[in-house]
Amino acid sequence: MPRLSRSLVTLAVLLAAGAGAAYLTRDRWRASAPPWLQAYLPPAETADPSKAAPARAGGGRRGRRGSFDGGPLPVLIAEAKTSDVPVYLYGVGTVKAYNTVTITPQVGGQIVEMPFREGxxxxxxxxxxRIDDSTYKATLDQAIAKKAQDEALLDNAKRDLQRYMGLVASNSVTRQTADTQRSTVAQYEAQLKSDDAAIASAQATLAYTTIIAPIDGRAGIRSVDVGNVVQASGSTGLVTLTQLKPIAVLFSVPQQALAEIAPAGSKEPLQVEALRGDNKIVIDTGKLEVINNEVDASTGTIQLKAIFPNDTLGLWPGAFVNAKLKVRTLAGVVVAPTAAIQRGPNGTFVYVLGDDSTAKMRPVTVSQQGDEQVVVDTGLKNGEKIITTGFARLSDGAKVEVSKSGAVPADDDGEGLEAPAPAAQPENGGKAEGGDGQPQRKGHRRQQGGGATPAPAPAP
Structure with a gap:
């Protein structure tokens, strides 16, 4: 037999053996296959054909409008609520001491004492x-002695003037001599005033040798130690004092926000919160104090200054914080979870749960958008139930089933969808609670339009 014929026969025998082995172990291999692969395998043979498993809707895969078995799509829902919603502006701010003073000596000399502690x-x-004051005390003593000397000269000049006036009456001396003596008295009187000024200056200079704190504040790290000789008004200060209570935060907002900030701030001080980087933890709450007098032309923003009591010292000069400015409050508006807002070719919409357990697509208008909820101007009413998950397989009129658990079955990508926190009526001082009972932030950034960036509306 030719070599090629023998090779073909051998290959045919091997293929037949492999097919037989696969046929004999097909059921065991099917059971160990991944679920996604089982959907594409032919059904296992059974002794009774009437008991064979029915084919799944959609060729063994989930239908686009249903669950794995072609039934209603499991979804999570939330209720639209009527609430009072504050409107906020956000900006990145820098903490600045309310007052900062660099302690600089006003007289020169050797430092003999620094009784404060750093920090x-x-x-x-x-x-x-305290600066060595021996030289300045001597200067003061000289000024005092000079005044005493001039006082004695003045007394003598006054007595001479009296004698000359008596002699003028008897023509013993000329009137010119008396006038000259009167001028001498006036000169000594002026000299005494100069002596008083010199004494006051020497006293002030002596007082400058004791350096005192001009404000309440916290001392920093000193830059000069005891024993060093300093110069008056030198470029290097002794230490810097910063006032931490209260404290200021400087932050910027877009210039377009002036239209809302200026009128609101004229009625009463606007509330400002200093937040950490995650925008969730409030460090301190204060008031807006200053709107800068000009817009930064290079950035198109305007700088604001807020003052915080800083009782817990949570704010520190030089630190970066997020500033949250409350501009106004929208009273009695309809709010919905941000997760429920979708966008399609025709605009923003939501899916409302109908009485017949179907999803009804409804256009809505959103005016304010936050991380967790939005303000709906038109399209929703208080108490209506809206769908918050399952949009990849959802369409207008699709049958749905409200899931009782905190998650719905896996999406097409195999990842579970967590239940978003539903909108809630403000309680306990305006705080809303999510589905887990934890506080939910209700504030909204000042942003036109609505919705997150959801999937577009699926084709019906």
């Missing part, structure tokens, strides 16, 4: 440093 709080009038 401690000091009060206005506390001693920060």
């Amino acid at each position: 401690q709080d000091v009060k206005k009038g506390d001693v920060i440093a």
Whole structure:
């Protein structure tokens, strides 16, 4: 037999053996196959054909409008609620000390004492440093002695003037001599005033050798130690004091926000919250104090200054924080979870749960959007149930089933969908609660339009 013929016969025998083995182990292999692959395998043979498993809708895969078995699509829902919703503006801010003072000596000399401790709080009038005052005391003593000398000269000149006036009457001296003596008296009187000024200056200079805190604040790290000789008004200060209570935050908002901030701020101070980087933890709450007098032309923003009590010292100069400015409050508006808002070719819409357990597509108008909920101007009423999950397989009129658990079956990508926190009526001072009972932030950024970036409306 030719070599090629023998090879073909051998290959045919091997293929037949492999097919037989696969046929004999087909049921065991099917059971171990992944679920997604089982959907494409032919059904297992049974002894009774009437007991064979029925084919799944849609060729063994989930129908686009149904669950795995072609039934209603499991979804999660939330209720539209009527609530009072605050409107906020957000900006990145820098913490700045309310007052900052660099302690600089006003006279030169050797530092003999610095009684404060670095990092401690000091009060206005506390001693920060003392400079050697021996030279300045001597200067004061000289000024005092000079005044005493001039006082003696003045007394003598006045007595001479009295004698000259008596001699003028008897023509013993000329009137010119008396006038000259009167001028001498006036000169000594002026000299005494100069002496008083010199004494006051020497006293002030001597007082400058004791350096005191001009404000309440916290002392920083000193830059000069005891024993060093400093110069008056030198470029290097001794230490810097910063006032931390209260404290300021400088932040910027778009110039378009002036139309809302200026009128609202003229009625009463606007509330500002300082937040950490995650925008969830409030560090402190304060008031808007200053709107800058000009817009930054390079950025198109305007700088604002808010003041915080900072009782817990949660704010520190130089730190970055997120500022949350409450502009106004929308009273009695309809709110819905952000997850329920969808966008399609015809605009923004939601799926409303109908009485017949079907999804009804309804156009809505959104005016304010937050991370967790939105304000719906038109299209929804208080109490209506809206769908918040399953949009990849959802369409207008599709049958749905409200899931009782916190998650719905896997989407087409195999990942479970968690239940979003539903909108809730504000309680306990305006706080809303999500589906897990935890506080839910209700504030809305000032943003036109609505909705997150959901999937487009599926084709019916």
